[in-house]
Amino acid sequence: MVEVVTLGEAMLRTVDSTAGRLQTVGGAELNVAVALAQLGRKARWLSAVGDDAAGWRILDEASRAGVDTTSVVILPQYSSGEYSVDHATSKVEYQRADSAFANLSHTMFKPSLRQLLGGAKWLHLTGITPLLGNLPRGVWSTALATAELDGIKISLDFNHRSGLGEWDELWRVVEPHLRKIHLLTLSESDLENINRKSGLLNGTPTIEEMVEAVRSRWLVTWVACTVKQPQPDGSQSRWSTVAGPDGVVSTRETPTSQCPVEPLGGGDAWLAALLDGMLDDMALEDNLIRADRYAALVQTSPGDLSTITKSQLDGDFTDATLERLKSAKTIAILRGTKPDLMVERAKELVTAGITALEITLDSTSAFATLQRLRAELPPDILLGVGTVSRPLEQLPEANSHGAVFCLAANFPEDMIAVAENLQMLPVVGAADLDQVAKAVAAGARAVKLFHAEHDWDEETLSQCQVNHPDITFVPVGGVGLGDRARWESLGFTLLGMGEKLAGSDLKA
Numbered sequence: 001m002v003e004v005v006t007l008g009e010a011m012l013r014t015v016d017s018t019a020g021r022l023q024t025v026g027g028a029e030l031n032v033a034v035a036l037a038q039l040g041r042k043a044r045w046l047s048a049v050g051d052d053a054a055g056w057r058i059l060d061e062a063s064r065a066g067v068d069t070t071s072v073v074i075l076p077q078y079s080s081g082e083y084s085v086d087h088a089t090s091k092v093e094y095q096r097a098d099s100a101f102a103n104l105s106h107t108m109f110k111p112s113l114r115q116l117l118g119g120a121k122w123l124h125l126t127g128i129t130p131l132l133g134n135l136p137r138g139v140w141s142t143a144l145a146t147a148e149l150d151g152i153k154i155s156l157d158f159n160h161r162s163g164l165g166e167w168d169e170l171w172r173v174v175e176p177h178l179r180k181i182h183l184l185t186l187s188e189s190d191l192e193n194i195n196r197k198s199g200l201l202n203g204t205p206t207i208e209e210m211v212e213a214v215r216s217r218w219l220v221t222w223v224a225c226t227v228k229q230p231q232p233d234g235s236q237s238r239w240s241t242v243a244g245p246d247g248v249v250s251t252r253e254t255p256t257s258q259c260p261v262e263p264l265g266g267g268d269a270w271l272a273a274l275l276d277g278m279l280d281d282m283a284l285e286d287n288l289i290r291a292d293r294y295a296a297l298v299q300t301s302p303g304d305l306s307t308i309t310k311s312q313l314d315g316d317f318t319d320a321t322l323e324r325l326k327s328a329k330t331i332a333i334l335r336g337t338k339p340d341l342m343v344e345r346a347k348e349l350v351t352a353g354i355t356a357l358e359i360t361l362d363s364t365s366a367f368a369t370l371q372r373l374r375a376e377l378p379p380d381i382l383l384g385v386g387t388v389s390r391p392l393e394q395l396p397e398a399n400s401h402g403a404v405f406c407l408a409a410n411f412p413e414d415m416i417a418v419a420e421n422l423q424m425l426p427v428v429g430a431a432d433l434d435q436v437a438k439a440v441a442a443g444a445r446a447v448k449l450f451h452a453e454h455d456w457d458e459e460t461l462s463q464c465q466v467n468h469p470d471i472t473f474v475p476v477g478g479v480g481l482g483d484r485a486r487w488e489s490l491g492f493t494l495l496g497m498g499e500k501l502a503g504s505d506l507k508a
Helices: 028-038 053-064 113-117 134-149 167-180 188-198 207-218 266-279 284-298 310-314 317-328 339-351 366-376 391-400 415-421 433-441 458-467 481-489
Strands: 004-007 011-017 020-026 043-046 082-086 091-095 122-126 153-157 183-186 222-230 236-244 247-250 256-258 330-334 356-360 382-386 405-407 425-430 446-449 472-475 495-497
Touching: 004 028, 004 134, 011 053, 020 028, 020 053, 020 366, 028 043, 028 053, 028 122, 028 266, 043 113, 113 134, 122 134, 122 266, 134 153, 134 167, 153 167, 153 266, 167 188, 167 207, 183 188, 183 207, 183 266, 188 207, 188 222, 207 222, 207 236, 207 247, 222 266, 236 266, 236 284, 247 284, 256 284, 266 284, 284 310, 310 317, 317 330, 317 356, 317 382, 317 425, 330 339, 339 356, 339 366, 356 366, 356 405, 366 382, 366 391, 382 391, 391 405, 391 415, 415 425, 425 433, 433 446, 433 458, 458 472, 472 495, 481 495
Parallel strands: 004 043, 004 122, 011 082, 122 153, 153 183, 183 222, 330 356, 330 495, 356 382, 382 405, 405 425, 425 446, 446 472
Antiparallel strands: 011 020, 082 091, 222 236, 236 247, 236 256
């Protein structure tokens, strides 16, 4: 049974970067659905896309992340929405005026919109949709009315976008519906505008005082606000507050430090985690701390869509990453001098079922290739880097482009400490039992056995496992798909495969 339904437009975003023109998928309502799915919730996204490359990519990434997209309407006569970002001029150009979503009517959903909402515990909407045109506003209003009629809780993120209309215009649309809303999320500027417009409080009230004033005035069950404050070291301090039936709770005194790679998706991830906690009846203070942390984690990777799972949020992050790698069973290793071909080969491997990819740092334009892959591959794909030799220099950049694990042929100085400080899983290399013991003594949870075919015989491999039963060993070197049965018979299930899997044509 679906727990949360979101409704809104998703788009293909194009941005110029050091790796060239990158395209990623995003949209506030879809971002929330993806984050909820990553947290283990059953989420359905309702929308419309065109029968075009952008639309099918949006659907593919959402469904791979675990979102129910089966009721998204496909309108072949219209295109999917797209927009481009020019960071140099801070300009954003939209191509959505006549998009598929702009032409969506609630009568197009099959089965009916009411049936698609039926059984859900929450409906999540934003203030973006009603400013996209008369038809989207009609769908938005119908969804609100239907949810209210059927007793479904409604979450509304005001989310004013100045490019779509004036703040006052959106307020005129939203204000009459506030009595239906159970969770209203506002920005600092929204709170200030509402306070000014409605004369709620005098002087210079705190954010906590303003969320409570809005809640009391319109009888909304919960009113929330998230805050990001720049710090002298370039980081941000993130905290949040919610006014609810039992009073106001704030994490102002227990903020989360974050260094966002891009200013995307954090608020949506926060909302998803908050809803997740509410569905579990989590204590509000604990819920806010957890939501702050989830938002910060999601923004450590580029793009809108969350790549962070429930196990990574609630457990040890690197242990959870290791478990995901073990489930993947294969790390496809891409090494070469042809970046474009490496990207295409990575996509082919993902289509074939590979879910973990390693880009070796001795490849041509390795970081740019990693950046492209994080932008172009679905959020469920794990990315890492290999052939690490200078951890302090290489790992921060790799992490900023979406790498969550790293491997080395040997044991570079400080690799474990640097990686774990970045919440990356380090897999250090060993060529004999003494090197394995050294790595384990230094805190390694996973060890790369390299070169697997040349340097390790079956007796020594068995001794490895006897000496260190809690360590995950990753045989790498000369291993291919045809060798899996033999390695698994020896007790090794996570394998690194290079040329035998990725091909020998990646080098000039």
